[in-house]
Amino acid sequence: xxxxxxxxxxxxxxxxxxxxxxxxxxxxxxxxxxxxxxxxxxxxxxxxxxxxxxxxxxxxxxxxxxxxxxxxxxxxxxxxxxxxxxxxxxxxxxxxxxxxxxxxxxxxxxxxxxxxxxxxxxxxxxxxxxxxxxxxxxxxxxxxxxxxxxxxxxxxxxxxxxxxxxxxxxxxxxxxxxxxxxxxxxxxxxxxxxxxxxxxxxxxxxxxxxxxxxxxxxxxxxxxxxxxxxxxxxxxxxxxxxxxxxxxxxxxxxxxxxxxxxxxxxxxxxxxxxxxxxxxxxxxxxxxxxxxxxxxxxxxxxxxxxxxxxxxxxxxxxxxxxxxxxxxxxxxxxxxxxxxxxxxxxxxxxxxxxxxxxxxxxxxxxxxxxxxxxxxxxxxxxxxxxxxxxxxxx
Amino acid sequence: xxxxxxxxxxxxxxxxxxxxxxxxxxxxxxxxxxxxxxxxxxxxxxxxxxxxxxxxxxxxxxxxxxxxxxxxxxxxxxxxxxxxxxxxxxxxxxxxxxxxxxxxxxxxxxxxxxxxxxxxxxxxxxxxxxxxxxxxxxxxxxxxxxxxxxxxxxxxxxxxxxxxxxxxxxxxxxxxxxxxxxxxxxxxxxxxxxxxxxxxxxxxxxxxxxxxxxxxxxxxxxxxxxxxxxxxxxxxxxxxxxxxxxxxxxxxxxxxxxxxxxxxxxxxxxxxxxxxxxxxxxxxxxxxxxxxxxxxxxxxxxxxxxxxxxxxxxxxxxxxxxxxxxxxxxxxxxxxxxxxxxxxxxxxxxxxxxxxxxxxxxxxxxxxxxxxxxxxxxx
Numbered sequence: 117x118x119x120x121x122x123x124x125x126x127x128x129x130x131x132x133x134x135x136x137x138x139x140x141x142x143x144x145x146x147x148x149x150x151x152x153x154x155x156x157x158x159x160x161x162x163x164x165x166x167x168x169x170x171x172x173x174x175x176x177x178x179x180x181x182x183x184x185x186x187x188x189x190x191x192x193x194x195x196x197x198x199x200x201x202x203x204x205x206x207x208x209x210x211x212x213x214x215x216x217x218x219x220x221x222x223x224x225x226x227x228x229x230x231x232x233x234x235x236x237x238x239x240x241x242x243x244x245x246x247x248x249x250x251x252x253x254x255x256x257x258x259x260x261x262x263x264x265x266x267x268x269x270x271x272x273x274x275x276x277x278x279x280x281x282x283x284x285x286x287x288x289x290x291x292x293x294x295x296x297x298x299x300x301x302x303x304x305x306x307x308x309x310x311x312x313x314x315x316x317x318x319x320x321x322x323x324x325x326x327x328x329x330x331x332x333x334x335x336x337x338x339x340x341x342x343x344x345x346x347x348x349x350x351x352x353x354x355x356x357x358x359x360x361x362x363x364x365x366x367x368x369x370x371x372x373x374x375x376x377x378x379x380x381x382x383x384x385x386x387x388x389x390x391x392x393x394x395x396x397x398x399x400x401x402x403x404x405x406x407x408x409x410x411x412x413x414x415x416x417x418x419x420x421x422x423x424x425x426x427x428x429x430x431x432x433x434x435x436x437x438x439x440x441x442x443x444x445x446x447x448x449x450x451x452x453x454x455x456x457x458x459x460x461x462x463x464x465x466x467x468x469x470x471x472x473x474x475x476x477x478x479x480x481x482x483x484x485x486x487x488x489x490x491x492x493x494x495x496x497x498x499x500x501x502x503x504x505x506x507x508x509x510x
Numbered sequence: 511x512x513x514x515x516x517x518x519x520x521x522x523x524x525x526x527x528x529x530x531x532x533x534x535x536x537x538x539x540x541x542x543x544x545x546x547x548x549x550x551x552x553x554x555x556x557x558x559x560x561x562x563x564x565x566x567x568x569x570x571x572x573x574x575x576x577x578x579x580x581x582x583x584x585x586x587x588x589x590x591x592x593x594x595x596x597x598x599x600x601x602x603x604x605x606x607x608x609x610x611x612x613x614x615x616x617x618x619x620x621x622x623x624x625x626x627x628x629x630x631x632x633x634x635x636x637x638x639x640x641x642x643x644x645x646x647x648x649x650x651x652x653x654x655x656x657x658x659x660x661x662x663x664x665x666x667x668x669x670x671x672x673x674x675x676x677x678x679x680x681x682x683x684x685x686x687x688x689x690x691x692x693x694x695x696x697x698x699x700x701x702x703x704x705x706x707x708x709x710x711x712x713x714x715x716x717x718x719x720x721x722x723x724x725x726x727x728x729x730x731x732x733x734x735x736x737x738x739x740x741x742x743x744x745x746x747x748x749x750x751x752x753x754x755x756x757x758x759x760x761x762x763x764x765x766x767x768x769x770x771x772x773x774x775x776x777x778x779x780x781x782x783x784x785x786x787x788x789x790x791x792x793x794x795x796x797x798x799x800x801x802x803x804x805x806x807x808x809x810x811x812x813x814x815x816x817x818x819x820x821x822x823x824x825x826x827x828x829x830x831x832x833x834x835x836x837x838x839x840x841x842x843x844x845x846x847x848x849x850x851x852x853x854x855x856x857x858x859x860x861x862x863x864x865x866x867x868x869x870x871x872x873x874x875x876x877x878x879x880x881x882x883x884x885x886x887x888x889x
Contacts, residue, residue, distance in 0.1 A: 382884065382887050382889025385889065386889050391889070395889075396884075396889070397889050403884060403889065404877075404880070404884075406889065407880035407881065407883055408835075410880075410883055410884070410887065411831040411835075411879075411880050414824070414828040414883075415804065415806065415828055415832045416803055418803070418807045418809070418828075419803040419807070421810075422805075422806040425514045428512070436802070439798065439799040440799075442796075443799050443800075443803065494792065497792040497795040497796060498792070500795035501791035501792065501794060501795045504795075505794055505795065505798060507771070507774060507791050507794065508782075508783045509785075509786035
């Protein structure tokens with residue numbers, strides 16, 4: 117038995133003993149995510165137990181160094197853990213922009229003090245983070261952002277506003293892009309800075325979306341005072357950090373569709389449409405659409421697995437996450453179009469207990485943002501054309 | 511298992527790329543086509559394949575082969591796809607070698623496998639009968655006669671059937687077309703009485719044959735595997751072949767794409783390189799993404815077949831279905847982005863389109879495999 121086989125056996129046994137049965141069912145909605153933070157609320161006792169056990173193993177962030185609250189697993193062990201969790205349908209114990217986005221950027225660009233201060237709190241779910249990137253006039257053209265940070269002694273004074281800040285109204289801290297040198301070229305005068313959302317001068321306002329929900333906010337900064345020591349990396353070189361973080365964000369978004377681990381589409385459709393005497397969906401065209409969707413989804417899962425293995429081998433193109441983000445989000449939109457078709461008129465109900473307050477329709481509408489947030493599909497294709505295919509003038 | 515090639519597999523790819531790129535680039539196919547070569551492939555090239563250990567790649571070492579797996583076969587197939595190389599690699603080294611190694615008796619293995627490995631025997635698998643790949647509907651009849659059987663019926667798209675020294679024929683020995691059970695595989699001498707072979711030069715200038723069997727007598731020793739139980743063996747062999755064909759399609763798609771991207775960087779219109787136009791950039795970037803996803807799906811299928819060919823149906827269905835749609839897109843975009851030049855016989859991109867069309871049909875098209883996936887997932 118190799119060391120890895122032993123690790124697999126131990127992991128399987130530990131998960132079997134420690135993952136509550138309720139945490140092995142597909143998540144139904146965002147309420148089933150545990151986001152941590154100062155005002156964290158658990159949806160159930162099982163969610164609390166599961167989170168605490170995983171946190172104590174360092175397995176909220178299995179591949180981070182143990183000194184920062186991680187599990188210290190190498191790439192192969194991390195893959196084993198993911199496979200074993202998937203095998204029993206175990207939910208992720210902690211959903212966190214700190215884990216998916218800020219953490220990797222801090223590990224690469226943060227100084228020792230910043231890492232020691234922030235990473236363990238992310239790992240333990242104590243601080244919930246939000247991302248201050250887009251502005252009303254800086255969407256796809258993110259580098260044209262105008263939020264200003266002006267030096268004042270050892271501090272910066274920050275003024276401006278952000279938009280599409282996910283869950284800013286629940287977040288404890290923000291990682292934010294600010295302009296520190298307005299005279300420089302647009303990519304060269306940006307800094308990446310961290311600050312507490314309870315700082316004086318920070319306000320948030322939720323934005324009502326077509327889904328009827330408000331996952332995003334407008335966030336306003338009115339003379340917010342932040343120590344200069346909160347800049348990650350070099351002042352005016354924040355774009356490097358921002359781009360690195362975006363790769364992780366895009367990798368995360370590309371996997372969104374598959375992560376819910378819900379019932380297979382074919383089964384969902386069979387529930388509402390019924391089947392013929394051979395067990396085939398009673399809608400041959402939709403059945404064909406689902407089959408071609410399943411081919412694409414399974415193939416994308418292979419590509420995601422391969423990307424992790426390539427990264428481990430140091431062979432992954434840094435812009436590949438843009439290709440995956442593009443494809444994954446378009447596929448997720450397709451998935452939800454199929455779900456709406458399969459649901460038919462039942463999926464149209466918006467306000468009823470039967471429809472769980474229109475959960476399917478709201479989820480469908482939410483996915484339309486997938487190909488916009490974190491860089492539009494068109495921006496992703498442009499990045500692939502320029503950085504991977506090296507096409508002229510891209 | 512990591513979804514990347516190992517160091518040894520990468521070395522094999524590099525040497526296969528060297529051999530095939532050197533000796534059998536697209537110009538090699540053109541020459542055979544333009545000279546209306548009687549065999550449609552080069553025996554000299556096949557000898558080089560054998561000398562490099564490629565003909566016997568899947569043949570166990572005890573029978574003179576390299577004893578390697580399907581991932582390695584896929585690596586070679588991808589290079590064949592890149593160069594549109596006509597060779598008996600798929601028919602003989604992949605399909606026939608798999609069938610014999612998996613289902614052959616000790617005597618059959620000893621007779622045929624060493625000859626496959628040394629390049630002296632070409633073998634062809636005869637499965638398809640109608641316009642589409644439907645192995646469950648095989649109707650070519652095997653009727654018991656004396657100690658053996660008589661075969662009657664017709665086969666089509668028998669790859670390399672016109673030059674084969676050995677035919678592996680899938681026949682119905684019991685049950686009705688559509689039944690999963692009741693199939694038997696036979697090893698048939700193409701020179702046997704009652705076998706009529708018509709070479710069919712296909713749209714891609716590769717080789718296949720229509721073969722008719724008119725009461726061809728075969729004895730019990732010529733049964734490959736078990737009587738009436740050939741379905742499972744055939745399925746395993748087909749899965750190997752489908753994964754390998756998907757690998758060839760990946761090579762076709764990737765090469766057509768690479769040539770197209772180069773063209774976008776050379777061709778000028780409206781005073782600039784056409785690769786500067788966003789309309790083309792986005793289509794190229796989309797195609798790149800599709801091809802990388804296909805690459806992962808193909809490797810997954812090849813690894814799954816190596817692990818257990820009979821259990822690999824899902825991974826193989828995904829890879830072959832995806833290969834069909836992606837490769838079709840790659841060659842269509844290739845011709846379109848080459849503009850008028852893409853329509854000329856002088857430019858190679860059209861040859862890639864033709865090969866892609868044949869590979870789409872071969873061993874089941876995208877719709878066939880998507881349907882199989884729906885069946886497997888029970889909806």
